[in-house]
Each structure stands twice: as C-alpha cells, then as structure tokens.
Amino acid sequence: DAGITQSPRHKVTETGTPVTLRCHQTENHRYMYWYRQDPGHGLRLIHYSYGVKDTDKGEVSDGYSVSRSKTEDFLLTLESATSSQTSVYFCAISDRTSYSNEQYFGPGTRLTVT
Amino acid sequence: TQLLEQSPQFLSIQEGENLTVYCNSSSVFSSLQWYRQEPGEGPVLLVTVVTGGEVKKLKRLTFQFGDARKDSSLHITAAQPGDTGLYLCAYIPTQGGSEKLVFGKGTKLTVNP
Numbered sequence: 001d002a003g004i005t006q007s008p009r010h011k012v013t014e015t016g017t018p019v020t021l022r023c024h025q026t027e028n029h030r031y032m033y034w035y036r037q038d039p040g041h042g043l044r045l046i047h048y049s050y051g052v053k054d055t056d057k058g059e060v061s062d063g064y065s066v067s068r069s070k071t072e073d074f075l076l077t078l079e080s081a082t083s084s085q086t087s088v089y090f091c092a093i094s095d096r097t098s099y100s101n102e103q104y105f106g107p108g109t110r111l112t113v114t
Numbered sequence: 115t116q117l118l119e120q121s122p123q124f125l126s127i128q129e130g131e132n133l134t135v136y137c138n139s140s141s142v143f144s145s146l147q148w149y150r151q152e153p154g155e156g157p158v159l160l161v162t163v164v165t166g167g168e169v170k171k172l173k174r175l176t177f178q179f180g181d182a183r184k185d186s187s188l189h190i191t192a193a194q195p196g197d198t199g200l201y202l203c204a205y206i207p208t209q210g211g212s213e214k215l216v217f218g219k220g221t222k223l224t225v226n227p
Contacts, residue, residue, distance in 0.1 A: 005158075035130065042219035043157070045168060050213060058214065084193055090156050101215055102147060105156030 003027050004106040006091050012112045019078040021109050023091030025071075031094040032074040033103065034058075034066060036087040043090065049074055081113045120203060120218040123197055128226050130192055135221040137203035138185045144206055146186045147215070151200040193225045 003026030013019050023032060033048040033060075035050050045058030047066040055066050063085060064076045078085055092103040121139045126131055126136050126149035126207060137146065145164045149157035173198050174197075175191040181224045188195055202213045 013159065040219070043212055043217040045137075048213060056213075082157075091215050092156075096213075102159050102162060103215060104159065 004091060004093055004104060006089075006109050007105040008109060009107065010047075010110045012114060013081050014114055015082060016080050019081050019111065019113075021076045021089055021091075021111070023074045023076070023106055025074075025093050027093060027095070027104075028071060029093040029095040029104075030071075031096055031101075033092040033094070034064075034074065034076045035090045035092065036060065036085075037090060038087050043105065046076065046089075078111075081111075083113050085111065086113045087111060118203065118205060118216060118218040120201075120221050122221060123219070123224050124224075126224040126226065127193055132189070132191050133193055133223070134189045135185055135201055135223070136185065136187050137218055139205070140184065142183045143179075143186075144183075146179060146183075147204045148186070148188055149202040149217075150202065151220070153199070157200075157202055171195060172192060177195075184188060189196050190223075193223075195225045198225050 005024045007022045031050055034046040035043045037043050044060045045065050046060055047058055049055045049068040052068055067075045088108050090108050091106040094101055094103045121136050127174045147162045148160045150160055151157040161177045166183045168179040174191045178187045200220045202217050202220045207216050213216045
C-alpha cells in the first residue's frame with residue numbers, strides 16, 4: 001500500500017470556523033489530489049498539485065484553498081466552513097509514470113460542519 | 115466532460131452468486147480504471163484497461179474493455195462477503211490534460227453470507 005496518511009480522521013466543527021486537513025505521503029510522488037465524496041455525487045476533485053507550490057482547481061473548488069510547501073504534504077483549507085462542506089475528504093497521490101494516471105488514496109477524513 | 119454511467123447503482127446478492135457491473139459512456143475512453151472502496155476506507159485501484167477488447171483477470175474478478183472503448187464491465191465469480199464494497203470506474207478526460215481522473219458514482223455491492 002502507498003504510504004498516505006490523512007489527519008485528522010474525524011472532525012466536527014461549527015459553521016464559520018476555519019478548518020485545515022492534512023495529507024502526508026512517504027512515496028515522493030509528484031501529484032497530489034483532494035477529493036470529496038458525497039452520496040449521489042461520487043468522488044469529485046477539489047484541487048490538485050503537480051509539484052511544490054504548483055496547484056490547480058478541480059471541479060468543486062469554491063470555498064477551498066490548498067497549499068503544498070513540501071513534496072510530502074498537501075493541505076486543504078476551508079476558510080469559513082459551511083454545512084454544505086460536510087463530507088468525507090480523500091487525498092490521493094500519483095507518480096504519473098503510467099500515462100493512465102493511476103491514483104492511490106488515503107483513508108479519508110470525515111468532516112461534519114454543524 | 116464525458117458522462118460516465120455505472121449500473122446497477124446498488125446490488126445485493128448471496129455468497130456464491132455471480133454478478134456483473136457496468137461502466138458506460140457515449141464517448142471513447144483512452145483508458146479506464148476500476149477501483150474498489152470498502153466501507154470506511156479510501157478507494158483501491160484494481161485494474162487499468164487500455165486496449166479495446168482487452169480482458170484482465172484478478173483472481174475471481176474479470177474486467178473487460180469494450181471493443182469500441184466506450185464501455186467496460188466487471189464480472190465477479192462466486193462472490194464472497196469480502197467482495198462487499200463500492201466499485202468505481204474512472205477515466206482521464208480528453209480535455210484539460212491527463213492530470214485528472216473523473217469518477218463514476220459507483221455500484222454499491224453487498225454480498226450476504
């Protein structure tokens with residue numbers, strides 16, 4: 001299994017508070033991704049990174065920001081959490097040695113915004 | 115972005131039965147991936163299919179890529195409770211570079227003992 005950890009694994013927060021989720025990898029993969037998974041919507045890409053300090057938006061990026069200051073860490077920040085951001089968040093990594101972009105996922109963070 | 119449809123959405127079967135789930139699109143895929151997600155965990159890559167007509171086997175799981183590369187199927191023989199999970203297919207969209215994957219909504223499989 002790819003070495004990917006996410007922290008925290010569970011979090012409950014109040015509307016309007018800032019929240020930061022962390023993804024840490026030990027595989028030295030260049031690409032890192034943040035997804036959210038919701039019933040009826042499947043996995044949707046929030047942001048991704050293609051290198052240190054290099055990031056781009058995904059399908060559902062509004063209300064989220066990311067940062068990557070080191071190869072191994074990719075942070076997802078909700079500046080002011082809303083109830084619509086209650087979800088399970090997954091981080092994924094890819095080395096892109098295969099053109100098919102096979103991804104390896106972390107265990108997820110369950111976030112509840114009350 | 116191609117529309118990716120997975121069917122059925124839910125499937126509940128008894129241990130020992132065979133089943134097939136499908137991933138379809140109206141457009142051609144350059145490649146297609148299948149993942150399995152167990153409850154409370156992240157998705158795990160099972161296989162990537164690339165060539166039209168390709169068949170890949172992973173123990174009791176058989177993956178097929180349609181000749182026209184617009185569809186794929188996953189067949190499980192003699193299902194076991196350990197096969198329970200969400201089966202997702204994913205493809206690389208033709209626009210926007212190959213950094214991203216687009217996932218279907220999945221088939222939720224329950225195998226009852």
